[in-house]
């Protein structure tokens with residue numbers, strides 16, 4: 001069993017380089033299924049969600065070659081079936097993008113219901129299916145498998161009842177080769193939506209409006225394999241910004257798009273953190289003794305990201321005064337709060353709202369990472385806590401953060417990953 005062990009209290013100092021965006025890469029990789037050709041994708045983060053997506057695509061017949069640690073060559077010429085019977089698909093949410101891509105290429109798909117981080121019950125796919133249906137596909141759920149098929153996909157107007165990243169991606173993928181024009185209204189505007197649209201357009205698609213709430217997809221007959229580079233990860237960058245603030249450090253974060261980080265920058269400045277912005281980097285530092293409490297509400301982009309909610313909650317738990325964090329995207333994303341409480345945080349949760357009474361210091365404890373961003377929040381808490389924090393169930397963290405241990409160590413953190421022998425009699429920790 002692997003765990004992360006942190007001796008807290010060190011201020012993070014130095015430079016860190018951000019990897020490619022997980023949530024863009026997990027959309028672009030299945031999007032390559034739309035062509036029968038070879039695509040080379042650069043700036044792919046080296047994380048376990050990508051390994052899993054590649055395994056699923058390989059089982060479907062795609063030939064995937066790692067050109068180097070962050071570049072993949074994906075040959076989809078031998079993908080002949082629109083039926084995906086791979087069990088792995090249940091382990092990640094984004095695997096459901098395969099449905100839109102197969103529908104776009106073969107006019108049919110049969111794909112298991114997806115998995116992913118659990119934010120309180122089943123994550124719905126009604127908006128995905130609403131979009132496929134509007135394009136003329138028949139959709140039915142049978143034995144945990146979603147079947148979609150159509151004689152011919154025809155562009156249509158689709159108004160999303162909720163702003164959904166996943167539904168926006170899946171409808172874009174299905175519509176790219178449909179006849180006529182598809183209009184997605186109330187579309188998600190996240191940077192990864194724009195990145196996917198740019199990728200599709202480079203392949204020969206005609207997608208406009210990505211980044212606004214109306215996306216128009218004019219169907220095209222043919223797409224081509226291309227070389228493409230994924231954008232930097234907005235949430236990884238935000239996580240290091242918050243970690244720098246929580247440890248009252250001084251960190252320069254390289255390979256970022258500052259525009260994508262505006263809501264995080266604005267909130268940290270409100271808290272009293274200093275931020276200097278350059279074209280592709282941010283310096284984040286604290287030069288005062290006390291930060292200032294604040295309220296945060298998460299919203300779809302360009303609002304404050306829900307994927308930064310646990311990390312900012314961890315930061316605010318040591319800021320004097322009462323802060324309120326409201327979750328505006330997911331029904332239940334405060335499951336990790338009881339872990340922060342073990343570390344001395346004073347947080348009460350009422351539905352989609354957390355009330356935080358800042359304490360002076362957190363104390364190291366043994367905690368478990370219930371999901372990816374919650375894991376990042378526990379690392380943030382451990383970095384600024386007194387004493388030793390042990391984080392269990394770290395596979396969630398490795399789903400989305402490339403080399404997080406090495407990156408934090410290079411900033412001066414006292415953090416390591418250890419492997420414990422599962423046999424308690426033999427439980428000798430081996431530092432990696």
Ligand code: EPZ
Pocket residue numbers: 022023026093094117123124125126127128129162163164165166167188300306307329330331372373400
């Ligand atoms: C994406 O998930 C991200 N995942 C999530 O990041 C992120 O939290 C989320 O968007 C919101 O920004 C990927 O990009 C792979 P949604 P997704 O569809 O697409 C409701 C991380 O940590 N909804 O935008 O699954 C849904 O219940 C992950 O990197 C419907 O009602 O999220 C939620 O309340 C975790 N019906 C809201 O919309 C639907 O058909 C937003 O969900 C679809 C969604």
